[in-house]
Amino acid sequence: MAMSAPKVKRRVGKYEIGRTIGEGTFAKVKFAKNSETGEPVAIKILDKEKVLKHKMVEQIQREIATMKLIKHPNVVRLYEVMGSKTKIFIVLEFVIGGELFDKIVNHGRMREDEARRYFQQLINAVDYCHSRGVYHRDLKPENLLLDISGNLKVSDFGLSALSQQVRDDGLLHTTCGTPNYVAPEVLNDRGYDGATADLWSCGVILYVLLAGYLPFDDSNLMTLYKKISAAEFTCPPWLSLGAMKLISRIMDPNPMTWLMRSGLNPLGGSDRWSNCPCV
Numbered sequence: 001m002a003m004s005a006p007k008v009k010r011r012v013g014k015y016e017i018g019r020t021i022g023e024g025t026f027a028k029v030k031f032a033k034n035s036e037t038g039e040p041v042a043i044k045i046l047d048k049e050k051v052l053k054h055k056m057v058e059q060i061q062r063e064i065a066t067m068k069l070i071k072h073p074n075v076v077r078l079y080e081v082m083g084s085k086t087k088i089f090i091v092l093e094f095v096i097g098g099e100l101f102d103k104i105v106n107h108g109r110m111r112e113d114e115a116r117r118y119f120q121q122l123i124n125a126v127d128y129c130h131s132r133g134v135y136h137r138d139l140k141p142e143n144l145l146l147d148i149s150g151n152l153k154v155s156d157f158g159l160s161a162l163s164q165q166v167r168d169d170g171l172l173h174t175t176c177g178t179p180n181y182v183a184p185e186v187l188n189d190r191g192y193d194g195a196t197a198d199l200w201s202c203g204v205i206l207y208v209l210l211a212g213y214l215p216f217d218d219s220n221l222m223t224l225y226k227k228i229s230a231a232e233f234t235c236p237p238w239l240s241l242g243a244m245k246l247i248s249r250i251m252d253p254n255p256m257t258w259l260m261r262s263g264l265n266p267l268g269g270s271d272r273w274s275n276c277p278c279v
Contacts, residue, residue: 109212135194
């Protein structure tokens with residue numbers, strides 16, 4: 001009986017490509033290993049044809065160039081970018097601990113001291129990137145990962161083009177699957193500030209960590225949009241007064257009054273956010 005030939009592992013540069021670990025509209029994410037060091041990485045594979053079709057080449061090039069400069073312990077690192085005739089390969093840090101929100105699914109809502117730790121790490125990451133002109137625009141549970149030590153790692157920072165699409169007028173708009181974490185001005189397609197939109201999402205994430213469920217939820221999409229636009233939510237009774245105040249200040253539906261009411265500068269306020277005694 002003839003022996004079957006050993007399966008040849010697919011390689012991209014020095015990386016051996018393995019199983020698929022994620023899939024989106026524009027990209028597929030594969031587990032891979034650096035054949036020189038043995039280090040595991042995640043490789044985001046983009047189809048060049050789709051990128052060209054949606055006129056995203058310049059934005060992706062710009063965002064990748066920026067992300068190469070981002071080095072923060074709570075942001076997934078972008079190591080390098082390679083290309084073939086048909087694909088773009090973005091080599092990223094592989095984060096082994098799963099999604100933060102798996103903890104909520106498995107163990108329920110968090111104590112305030114535990115939620116505070118993750119929220120501080122999230123705000124530190126967001127503030128660092130904002131101070132360098134990089135905005136996420138799609139912060140949601142799937143983008144919050146944990147490393148082997150249980151530290152938060154925000155993924156897809158600066159790669160917002162991958163979760164957006166070009167409208168007829170040439171402007172980008174978010175086409176994310178769930179609007180639950182998105183700021184009102186983004187849903188309403190008004191011009192918006194990437195910093196305040198990201199911080200709204202951080203507020204929703206903090207609420208979910210402490211409550212164990214979403215502040216805005218409805219099976220009817222239009223009703224959900226209305227709830228978000230009016231910031232219609234109630235805090236559960238087990239939240240401390242400080243946590244309630246902070247969440248209410250963040251989730252102000254008007255981004256201009258949000259800034260004035262909070263007194264927090266999203267581009268340079270990490271100390272006040274991180275050390276806020278409220279949470």
